[in-house]
Amino acid sequence: WEQRGLHHLSLSKDSMAAAQEDGALGNAAAAAPQRAPGELEERSDAPSRVWGAQPGLLFQGEKQSCHPLVSITGQDSSSLSPTTKNLFFPQSLSWALGYNSSLAVHSIEDGMLLYVCAHTVVVHDVLGSRQHHLQGHANAISCLCVSEDRRWVATADQGPDPLVIIWDAFSGIPVRTIFDSHAGSGVCAIAISRDAKCLVTISAGMVQRVCMWRWTYPDESPVCYVELSPEFGFQDFVIFNPQNPYEFVSNSKTQVIFYLWGDAGLQYSTPPLTKQTFGSTVGHFTQSAFHFNATQVLTGTSAGKVVVWDVERKRGLAKEPQGRLRGMKATKLVPMQEESLTVLLVLESCIVTGDVRGQVKFYNGHLQLLACSDHSGTGPIQSISFSKTPSDPPGASSTSSHPFAARNFILSTSDATVLRVATDGTDFEKVMKEAKKAVTAIACHPQQSWLAMGSHCGLLKVWDYKQLQLLVSRIFSSAGVQCLSYDPAGSFLATGLTDGSVHVLDAISLLSCCEVFRFSRGPITHVQFSHDSEYLATADEKYAVTVYKRVLQNERRCWEHLAGLHSHYKPIRSILFGIQLDGSEPRLLSLGEDRQLIEYDLSSSSKDQLVVLHRHRVEQAAVPLCLAWYPHFSTESFILTANSCYKMKLYNATTKMCRKTLLGPTYGSPLEKMQILPKSAAEPQKRYLAYITKDKVGLQILPVDGNPHKSSAFICHPDGASDLAISYDGRYIFTAGGSDRTVLKWEVNLNALEAAASLGGEDLVPFYRLLDGGQDGEFFRELEDYFYYVQLRSHGIDMLESRQVSMYIPLEEIPSVMRAMGFYPSEEEIEEMINEVKFSEFVDTGEQVTKINLRDFIKLYINHRPAFGLSMKTIRQAFQVLGYENENGDKVIDRGDLLSLLQCRGDQPLAGNKHCVQISQDIRL
Template sequence: MSISPPEAPPYPTTPEDDRENDETSAAAYAEILSFQWCFGFNKDLPVLNLSINNTKKIFFIAAQIGVLYDFAYNRQQLLIGHRNNITCCCISNDKRWLCTADSGRDCTIIIWDTITGLPNQTYFDVINGTGAVAFSSDAKYLATLSQQAPQIMSIWDWTAEGDRPICALELKNDYSNQHYLQFNPRQSTQLVSNSTTQVIFYEWSHENGLNYYDPELTERTFNTSREKLGYLTQSVFLLHPTRVVTGTTTGKLVLWDCKTNGNMFEMNKNQPNIVQQNDLSRQSTKITENREFTRDTLKSSTSTRSGTLSSRKSSAKTNEQIDQDDEEKTYKQIPFNEPQQQTNIQNNEERSEFSYMNKRALKLCEPQQKAITVLATTNDLVVTGDIDGVIRFFDQELKLRMWFENYRIGPIESISFTYTTSDYSPPYITNPTHKHNESTLTQTPFSSYDFILSSSHAVIAHVTHSGQQISIIKRDSSTAVYALDTHPFEHKLCFANASGRLQLWDYQQKMIITSVQHAHDNAITQLRYNHNANFIAVGYSNGQLTLCDALSLESILKAPFQYAKAAILFIEFSQTSTYLATAEDDYTVSVYRQNLDSEDIYTFLGRYRAHYKPVRTLFFGLTPDDNQPILTTIGADRILAEYDLNESEIDHLALKPSTRIEQIAEPMSACYYPSSLTKESFLVTVNNEYKYKLYNSGTKMCRKTVLGPTFGSPIRKIGILPKLDENSNEEYIYFITTDKIGLQRLPLTGNPYDQMAIIAHPNRVSDIRSSYDGQYLFTSGGLDNVVHMLHVNPEVLQAQAQLGGKVFF
């Protein structure tokens, strides 16, 4: 099947642009904030191999963004279209069509063209979200399982018009959450799904709708306890027309086969009730119309262990009610009622014993003792990946053919094989380590296609030469990323995760420079470069503070500072790094002073609890009279505290009189207002009532209140964007809310056209930093293990502000 991708829609133009079509500029397509690169990926979702023949291309998920990554040329193409974190994905057999889906508010299913990177089909507001997807072997049909209960199984003809599935049914809650789904590669009308305790087999057709069967698999099935049987992981179809195999967490394989014997199936396999794939293809142009797809039409089905009956059918008897001369060949949906449902039950009971999908657990194999995490097929081989990172290849009789145990990338999360065309001849590779086969049995040498592995340690590997060679493509963060910072005058980015690993990247060349593993049991919560980038201050969840070399990322202290008693939330250096301050989770502030005459780089001055609620922000400034460094903190208790650093001594941190800056609202963040915009020195704060406030930095009097951005949640952090052009008078504030990142034009006027925001991390944005030249913003997503890099184009925001409020008729 060949489907031509749609042409990209033309970019909207104004009447003035119509006169200049020959001089169309690329700037017309510019965005204020545009995603450029994704550091990290979701290790819990499969990494798909998009390689064809000798190309090298993979697909992985980074929060709400899908990434097409050409690892031969180190290029990323970002697929942006989801509002929520992507929950599942799949690829067609020919690597052409890619499906991504999410769950949550405004959830969508999107089918992408991997060649152009454009969406080819989109389904909006899918009931209960999507937790599993699968393409049929010819990529014509898409099967989906909803994420939330009650789960709904749906079959979609995504190449046809319409936004409703061909057929769907609601599964029982007793089956627990079905998390894996697959089509039969040789029969598009058959599917299998499984949860941790239940395997379900499906059979569908345009005439009879969707049937499913739920065979029993309990401790009594093989007289084996649940502890020894384990929990189910994934299921695949074998080459045998009726057999399916399922992996378990105890290393066992459950073989499923039809309840009837083989002779009866050979006799009845051509019965009319079995819909052949060729027949179904001829009916593919029939679109079901007037179909109301709601929860009320998805009634729970009546099921038995011998066969579960369809809960939603398009009865073939309804064709008698349709005009035989109808050239469009459409079907009308019959409303559900008890007599119709009873008829369907009787018909299914009569033919259930002859169904290919009416299976039972036939045999329990134990090829290994470690948990099978991944189950896949390639050609005539069954492939397993386990919790120890071992890959095993079995034949169709589940006899071991080959295994590879020295990859050492951690528990396997996905296996995906390269697609080869019929005219491709792979180069012959001689294996210098091959030894003479001393076996007396003749057997063909083992060979397999190249494949991609991903592990729960956030490692992606490319395996070639029939498993003999492995190369690491990516080794990213396997735990939450909270802390990040950018180099003060170079294109470098440093970020760290909750397991103590630091990574240093050249974000211009997209190359990793250094990766160092610190303490595994101590999460890194904050990073900060000093003013000349000699070292990086690193804060931990247990209150430790250390200084690391800016290039090697190794600690340069004999022992870390351990004065803080809670997690470090903020780290700041003064303008010349004379002072270093941290704010902790127990509402305290710790200050250190540089010591040039000693081996100890910094000396601890003291700790002070000036707030009785969490510290919202901490920053250094200069006094207006003598330009001496001054430290300011603002807390959720609405108190602004200043620390007198000149009067502070060792074990004595001096505090100036505090100021209450809010009465009801709660301040969220603050910074110094750009001096180029005013003659007066101001502090700008933002509160949870969506308001900016300007305070005189000396008198602490409020001089101005302006409505701030209202993008669903209050602003949590603000910062001044460095100027792209030193001669420009334009200034901007960048900010983050709960899930968005935005840009605000200065001076503050309250004009909503002066601001914008986009979703950066659907769950939560953990932190934000700007590059030293203001060209890029970097956000960490916390639990999604991802850092996003966004390009800043403030000229577009400037044009938006100038056009704001104008109405064109």
């Protein structure tokens, strides 16, 4: 780690000399491009892994000599081998299922593919069943390109703090990261020049900016750029002239733009083309390509035509002056076919097109058809990528009449199908067939290494996550799959669809085991079996819970409808089966955004009558989001919930009393779903919790106590995670990405999580760090003063006798100290805090606690106070509700009205508190 190595600047050997001639490298220290966060640095005496990288190095599994620090997002671990990553990260990406079918799939080598999966670039060795993941983006990748020699891969994203990263495909190392290239919008199109020294990016904003980069230079800003008028349409495709890196072309659906960059900056021209130009319908532009004759440019259209652009010759000029943008005009509109063209590229002396019917056609330079490869039924072609080298030995294809026949190619479609097509264009094999719509449901088999995945396109697949192979699949043509659940024995798979139907399938064949249930009026959101498979429960988007009971029909086990109930008036977040504490009978709970935790009386329920045993309101202001049975760490049984205010709460499983409130993981968004990991045979006394937030997957050490170092989180699906599943042995966590159509497999390393917790400190050290200024800060000293002042007040201020100062204060004084420290809980929150301390030892000793010491008070304060304090957003919302508009249109509140509201409205016992009135005196309106 002593200094940067030259590997950060490495280029392919062919372009290294040219880069040095242009001054691209300079000296290693001055010219080193910026690294991606967490990128590895080599020791000064170690050879550069980029400089000496060769094809195939990526999968050699070499252990690295140095390792990056573990970051909260878990990004930029791409330069670690899978073995090394598992040593340092609590959860590491092991496999990616699915891909972004709106982006291209590239052929790096024969049998090796490169594609995008959410925020990760996957290098997939199909023949060897291996994957390597290039992780560096925090947002979903929006575009990528690959250099001509397949050595350099450039990726870009859209979202907060967008990045452009250039990777070495041979070693998997990020060699350059461009920060804030298009802040506020991100990148929608990217291209790399044939010599791999220049990069062009187009922003995704309303006013698009086109930037030219020399990425081998240390400059943090583009060489030149230009902003485009919105009247040109949204430019979403760009490509360099392979014979001149200073020229490139981009197009939207309605406008093709030609560019030239150099010392004069970035120039562009926008030649017009309408229906009147050639008296024929043009259609929307799709992709453009430079003709191999060096002057012409071709653009495919949705009308199945190709526009030929050529240099506009001016009288009196033999040729255009050097450095000036050549005037281009549309010279021909060539009808190619009736179907829309989706792909257009130039390969050596051939022009290749792909269309919406799955046809790949080859043309000569005069656009005369040479051959056609028909793959109808696979969907519209999204990309065509030819292998880097001819498949035949040198000279073997020289006698062929079609030079394009010397290379295999990879075909990807917008329907998420990838084909490998042989040299003759007729022999092909299906490499991947993935979901073409959102993947919202996953479930792990309770005894086998099987993962069931369901998509909104109706595709249901069962995948063996250890053997890395597809076992069986099924298509539901009428609706999409919304939720899945295996029964505890692993014999059945319950499937809830978007049309409200429920299918109970055989776990092996995926054939229906009983009739299809259609008792829900909305899409099924949750499905769950009881521990003995006696009951099957579902929840739907119409806020109803439906229960099915097991019966025997013709000596076959199946289920029949028992009853349903619209038990909630807002979306249901969880349904959960458990076991009665005094027996083996199942119990059923449901939790909704209406803050209701409802338990049903299954034994008393009858046909068409679902009986509610108990309703309990679990929150006052926050919204409960997920539910789980808490492991037994004591004789008391608990239910664990997580809410929208980043709090986790423990409720007594019988009385539903809130027994403890704890600070949950605070990684950008609250917990959406959570599951308890199975017991480990090696350490059965240790338990862990897996969870997903809006875009992250994480682990939490149990029991929960509010210590932030006991949890970790990694970005898994930047556009939103939809589901979570855990393998039967607890070794793997699976996350579904919803709209990104992918499922990620994460390998769990609990030792790394325990190590991170140990590094965070023991006892109260992690909690002191959560106080402003820590244990030595003014805030802590003020807390001590208030703590001892309460003792004085409890003894009486005017007391003349000797005082017995202790480390404890009465429970009744907890609200006063909380308010003195700036936290103003409601009366319900005060009751929960006092009960938490009062009954903390009741199960063990049978006695109530009547006092609290400073150490326990600090934990109580940190766990109960708002996770992020009072924000200006909350204050503005209050002014919007309570205030009125003044003459300037601003929301204001009269001082007297505010005092009246504080004293007479809302939570009455708190409203009249003198502390609140004192606070109001300090507010300047």
